[in-house]
Amino acid sequence: MAVLLSKAALALERYQLSVPGTLSVAITGDMPGLVALDGKLSGYDGEILQMAATRLGLKIRPVPMEWYGAIAATQSGQVDIIGGNVAWTRQRADVLTMTDPTAYFQNGITQKIGQNWNSLADLENKKVGSMIGFGFLVELRRLPGLQLMLYDTPDAAMRDLVIGRIDAMIGDPPAIDYAISRNPDWKLHTVPFIDNNPDFPLLTSTGRQYVFGLSKNNQALADDLSREIRLLWSDCEVRLIGKHYGLLSDTNFVPSADNFRAGVDRPADWAAPRCRQ
Template sequence: MKLKTIAAVITTLAIGFTAPVFAADTVTVGVTTTGVPFTFIDTATSKPTGAMVELAEAIAAETGMTAEFEVVAFSALIPSLTTGKIDMISAGMFATDKRREVVDFSTPVYSYGEGMFVAADDATDYTLDDLNGATVGAQVGTTFADTLKARGTFGEIKLYDSIADIMRDVKLGRIKAGFGDKPIIAYQISQNPKMGVRLVEGYQPMKPGDVALAVSKENTALLDAVNAAIAKLKDSGALAKIFAKYGL
């Protein structure tokens, strides 16, 4: 992204989004296909869609840019950002202190915690203590996986590339329970009640977090532009409408 263009973006934001005074530029946004309803592929168009995709498009529009989306595995999003393959991450990613060591996050746009899910025919509403010694699953690269490991109470914690893979093994009885982003799990189950898993009622998240967009530490101008756009979208109610559209 051209620094001259970003400077013009910030100037425009500062004077109240009056009119573009610069030529539109492109921002490459990293998304993942495993984050329904935050980010996923629309089967009808074969293009990325979801709440965080629409948010990135809205932010780009506010700043006079065009968003181009790059599909990346969740665990590869930050490496892709730090190596310059993408300009920004817009996914269901928590802004954690560990991640802040290598990237910068925008102001939060959504908050939630993880959910626990078990086989649909398992009626027990487990607590974490009930699963001592059990084999459970989590998605690689997530904060949930790190927090589960830190407990040191499970027999084994299997790491998976996607929530769909975890759901499959829970359904087949290969692992006792799975953990993942609660909104993503709830949305997938609502869309396909025959998935063979259910959310555990009453489960208390270990560590709720804030979802935010991420940029490289060298791109402070883009971060300022993104934060200004988010503030405007919040004030207008547009941000809330985007998330409500996807049941969030």
């Protein structure tokens, strides 16, 4: 009990929280990233954040909200942290303090089984769905003839894809894989991009990172969360957590060869974590 009390007291001193001793978490509702269940966090990022918060002596306060407002809410201190399939981008790093990655990913084209589109050229002159607020939307809009349809949730986009209102969709790979695995009657699949085109890095790069984002005045908390995240990488517990939510591919656990955060929001000698096993 004394250890927990000392951790709670330390948290009060080190962290800038909207509710003292409590981590207020933006819940945007997508599995398998981060959701609230009976006052605790579930999902891949949810389990990681719940474990880290407990070790840091913090309680959890879930705050449901729409994705498109979550970053602003984190910046303003309405909530303390955003996570759950939140990709690192340079633009987000300019406005938020980002933790070390919880996982890695590569985008792909979600489409009907029988189609195998795997390149940016395949999306030209197509009606493509995606979600409001995604960083890669600016890149999608550059593709010739592409008609972009925006949705609040990946489920809504996939349902339109099933009935033919759109030709394809681009979204968070884990959320899409999770939904498809539980709805085989949709007859959808996702094929990764083969381009790896430097002119379209947010769409096609490999080894991109999922992170937690906090306000700029919460650097101490971000550092402590990063330490806890790296501990889960050190013994490869991230893979065990991933298995609960269908994150089975090596692409979820292998960083990019391009150490793109070094010298940006990390020291020049920083290296992205990976499993030791």
